[in-house]
Amino acid sequence: MTATETLVPFDEALTRYDPVMGLEIHIELNTATKMFCGCPTGFGAEPNTQTCPVCLALPGALPVVNAKAVESAIRMGLALNCEIAEWCRFARKNYFYPDMPKNFQTSQYDEPIAYDGYVDVDVDGETYRIEIERAHMEEDTGKSLHVGGSTGRIQGADFSLVDYNRAGIPLIEIVTRTIEVPGDKAPAVARAYVSHVRDLIGGLGVSDVRMDQGSLRADVNLSLKPKGSSALGTRSETKNVNSFRSVERAVRFEVSRHAGILDAGGKVIQETRHFHEDTGTTSSGREKSDADDYRYFPEPDLAPVSPSREWVEELRKTLPEPPAVRRARLQADWGFSDLDMRDTIGAGALDLITATVELGTTPQAAKKWWLGEMARRANETGVDIDALGITPQQVAEIQKLIDDGRINDKLAREVFDGVIAGEGTPEEVVVARKLEVVSDDGALGAAVDRAIEADPDAAQKIRDGKQAAAGALIGAVMKEMRGQADAGRVRELIIEKLS
């Protein structure tokens, strides 16, 4: 990246160029064991405790395909409306890297398990069909930790440690064909696609699909072509895009960056780029060149995978209802308007609301908290809604506290603050922060008396039968009680005292 790189504002860039996107999603499967050995796959274990001769690539060790991973891959392929290969092989992708024990990745090359699929995503009321080129099986690499230096990057580090627990975890890579949609919709379509795939795969139960934990990772490939031209431009491949919001921002930034280069008569370099969450920008990673030759060849240590048609059809029967059908059903069940539904999907809250409703909260209350409160917080803090630190369980508990009259909506927001800050369960936060509404007649009665004394006009109106005037007195009591009064009980006390 040159220091003088100029960015062209997104909207302006679109007047001269059309973006062409390609999206690659890596999904870490949640199988109990790794892709080619029997090692466990749990997240967060002590480094190098989930390893064996196979995933450490000790001399002589051989891989064996995890049948459960193949099953997950087929179900995923079916959910993406793909064809399932009758016969396919693994291949070796050869390159040297310290966190890759064999110095080749066992992957699929020209014979993917699933190919030629599509998904339909909705953005602003429009449906866009995203074509899937392929979904293939591969294995993850280990993880390098660079110690010393300031950046945490390999450059300048004193030494590096490698954790091979992740080496060999099964991955599915889903690759789209090129996506060409109206430029102004491109960022939202990219986001909606990733979000849609997340929901789809999450529904299959084959992956945790957590972007924040890396079990769903997206790469954004983008190029620009001048308006009216059919020639594709050179693309960049942006990695490390760790949230839905970042997908959208990465597209916007790369459009601006490419346009700046092209406007200045420059050439876009084919390279990988890293997305930076804090600044919303990308920086140069590794240049791709002709020297990048992975010398793919069929993996001779593994027998071909040839799923029988009967098995594939059996697996097809295990698929959950298709997303469109599910959405229609949920919308009807919940009594949501089309706009409510669109907002729900746009906010990535479909599963969250579903789970909350399943815990006994009314759909209206669940909508209020997730689309009102949580979507606002997610926007403000720039994280995805499911990474806020609030679970459907907690929302349901807080709504229960409201329904029981122990807190009100206003206090509930403080409870959310406390839960997000890690102060404990909603119940614990209510106790610790002394948020419970006061419904004790002694304390409330005294406050009501003071309010009547302070506002004789309002009191007189109520005595005259104008009950609407009670609002002023209730407000005064609430103010004195710093919002923690049981408003219903206050109203009753006022009427009692003044009738």
Place this chain on the structure above:
Amino acid sequence: MTARDLTKATADELSRTLAAGEASSVEVTQAHIDRIAAVDGAIHAFLHVDAEGALATAADIDKRRAAGEKLHGLAGVPIAVKDIVATIGLPTTCGSAILKGWIPPYDATITQRIKAAGLPILGKTNMDEFAMGSSTEHSAYGPTHNPWDTTRIPGGSGGGSAAAVAAFEAPLAIGTDTGGSIRQPGALTGTVGVKPTYGGVSRYGLVALASSLDQAGPVTRSVLDAALLHELIAGHDPMDSTSINEPTPDVVAAARRAEVKGLRVGVITELGGEGFQAGVRARFDEAVGLLTSAGAEVVEVSLPSLEYALAAYYLVMPSEASSNLARFDAMRYGIRVPPADNDDPSAEQVMASSRDAGFGDEVKRRIILGTYALSSGYYDAYYGSAQKVRTLLSRDFAAAFATVDVLVSPTSPTTAFPLGDKLDDPLSMYLQDVATIPANLVGIPGLSLPIGLADEDNLPVGLQFLAPAKADDRLYNAAAALEALLESKWGGLPLLAQAPELEVAR
């Protein structure tokens, strides 16, 4: 039996001697350890001798036998293992400097089977580095010498296993065969060597040279011994996904049957003419004559695609090797040699300098060949074409086996050549395997049997039997029959009885 008799006996004889209580396993094992001490200075068949471990196993077997436990037939019979097979606690170097001092934390599946059956492991045998070679001169730890003439090579890559058995240092040995590394040393040392059907013996724990070609097998002094060892190590292994999930053919029964009357034998036209030493051809023709006289129906069979086999092999093998050997990067095991002129090297630079220091010339040559053959733009012309040759060759063999039961050829075009003779001429070294390579390319089994000495140099000649995949039993039946015919010609003794006495170190 005297100690000397114990080392001259076949594994089958030792098995019966042990079962009858005429000798203990400790005595048998000690006799071999003594023999190794006496002659291995001159032969250098072993890279590592584990006297203590072998004797401990032997003592354990003796105790269990005394307690009346039902033991495996080969329990207590010592064995030598090629240094390419992973063995817990014993160095496994593959004849390479890059694995100097590496001790595996796990056992190969065949090691597990050997241990479970109670065979004392005498040690690890020398080999061409990563099994790349036909002379055992490409070992980083020095060459092995042929017991028939210590100025000559024992063949390779498994020269250590073959020489150990030929020099009576071990009655049994494990070899591996990617293009002839069991059979060619067998021919050159007067021993029996078998490459089983691909997938017949687990490859789990064999350090891979070329995954689609490698196969482990027995190295012995008799066909029956080979069958006994074959039976022990063969069979399905869930840890190797290329392992055949079917029962192994009854090779021991076949070796005992030894009947060639009515057997249809095909002599391969393309193997035996030009490039084959006169003495090799003469012994081969005589052996075929013996088969005919014993009632076999001998015909000549042509395999037209054979002329491409060597070229295809030298694309497939280095291609797979270049990828298989990528893991030797000094990151997790093996020697680590930082670059000399760089105080702050990157991981990639340490990898490069370690590989430069740790790999020998032949290994580098093949890694470069294979890397080139797999390169984008060359793949179809090289690796792709080579795979097509394998398909053509498979069809040729299928057609041949439609008319004959077994095929025969000389195992190697020449007898053992002098050390250093072909070191600077890799192409002529590669030609050593012209007759053995086809079996690896198509996955069929092959057996080399000693059939006499060449007139011009008095060195052993081998005949190779080939059979269809999963019909390994046919090899044993035919070879055992020919072995019996030859031994009756040699006064009831094996060919090795004619080997010169080795000088014994004191």
